[in-house]
Amino acid sequence: MDAIRTEGLTKKYNLGWRKGRFLALERLNLHVREGEVYGLLGPNGSGKSTTLKCILDLVSPTDGAAWIFDVPSTKVESRLHVGFLPENPYFYKYLTGAETLEFYGQLCGIRGAALKKRIDELIDLVGLTTARDRRLSGYSKGMLQRIGLAQALIHDPQLLMLDEPTAGVDPIGSRDIRDLILRLKKMGKTVLLSSHLLAQVQDVCDRIGVLNLGQLILEGDVNQLISDQRRLSFTLEGLPAVARGQIEDAARAAGATVVNVEHPQTTLETLFLDAVRKDERGAGHHD
């Protein structure tokens, strides 16, 4: 059974009187398997958010249909096992972090001691222990994203739909969210995330689909899609300078072409994270 299935999903938005209609999504057939992390990629305006909204019945498709765990998305029951984090969420700014989770928990029918326990677990999971009784009006963007993830997880859903989960979040927060997605995957959850930050998607997704102008133009296993089967690279450590020439000669002798020999570079993200983590002053440091 697919966690999400869409068949011929099409959405046209009315642009107003005599302005015609805008085709946001065209005959999308999407299959997200149970237990996988699926990345929906695409530039701004490619139809990613519209896809998520159609699946959640927030907008009605002009044509086609969607199912969540085989339940038609037009039925309220389809949302029993879904957690959703919208893009740039704000939430109720007059509520505290704990009150926010209490509200969403009650909406999902969780009450009493079970809800209290779940709130404690989630606050801890997303790292908001010190801010749990602070009103959301005083939260930073990264903290709002964390509380957003916690509310999406409040009823322990089987499927998580995350719309641009790392948009506007700093690299550390972004890495935390990535780690959390990987943890959820290990727990057997299915995750559908939309993003245009390709490096992060590459790190966490099993499969990806690329949307452009409302159409799915590419889909497949991430590793298969990005690996270049014609080329091979070695990363060696402690190689004497003389041996380098011998290796290159051996490669040429075997009929291969040496395309590139260089010192591997770390990513800017890794460099940044290492520098911040090595700074031992801690988060509470002030001038």
Place this chain on the structure above:
Amino acid sequence: MTERVGFSLARVWTIAGNTFTESVRQKVFNILLIFALVIIASASFFAEFSLGEDVAAVASYELKSIKDTCFGALSVIGMLIAIVGTAMLLPNELENRTIYTILSKPVRRFEFLLGKYFGTVLLTFVSVLLMSLMFLAVLAFKEVRLSKSAKAEVTAAGSDTEKQKAQELVVKIHDEAYDPDIVKGILLIFVKLCLLAAITLFVSTFSTSMVFNVAVALLVFFAGHLVGIAKEAWQAHTIVTYLLGVIPDLGMFNVADDIILGNVIPWPHVGKVAAYGVVYLSCVVGAAHLIFASREI
């Protein structure tokens, strides 16, 4: 994974409670409420400018003046709280995208709409309750002061006739201050405010602008107070009368003037007007649901 999700009053209540908490924590409502309470509290002092010689006339005037000011404050500030409180609900939900997080949970759109509506009704109820308590406290305070003057007249009275007259005045002051019809007037104001909130909610299901919602609701408020007169003027024209019937007759809810004049408002009349209000607002909430159910979010 084939559980049924039925309509849940618990979810409606959760959303209503959240809406109420949000509203209470926004300073604008507290300021409006404090403003109303100050007006009501000071009604007693405004009334004292009329001090004259005749205790009976002064007492009657002062009590009437307090009732007039307090009913006015209840009606106007209550109207502002009900309309503004409702007008911002859906636009804020859409702007902050909180509506996505709620409707992506197993929550029916009707539950959401009803929860939002009951949240404002609760806010209106608490505001009306606080203003009414202040209103009654001011009347009680005034009654004590006026009765004291009247009782002094009883002691000072020379003849039996004068004494009896002064004693009658004490009873009259008490009856006027503790007129049970005041509660009927407040009840009908509350129903009117709930109706206005329902109309504002209905407008906000197809508009995204808070200013537009408030403007239309205020238009209905003024038209609703004139529709009674218009109906009388156009009696002979059936079609016009039917068309005017679409606009709620808010004039029906204004029994405050009669109460101030000392006219008795019979309970059956109060019941009839309240029932008209409840039926009307139910239809409006139903219509709001029909639009909201298919709204693209």
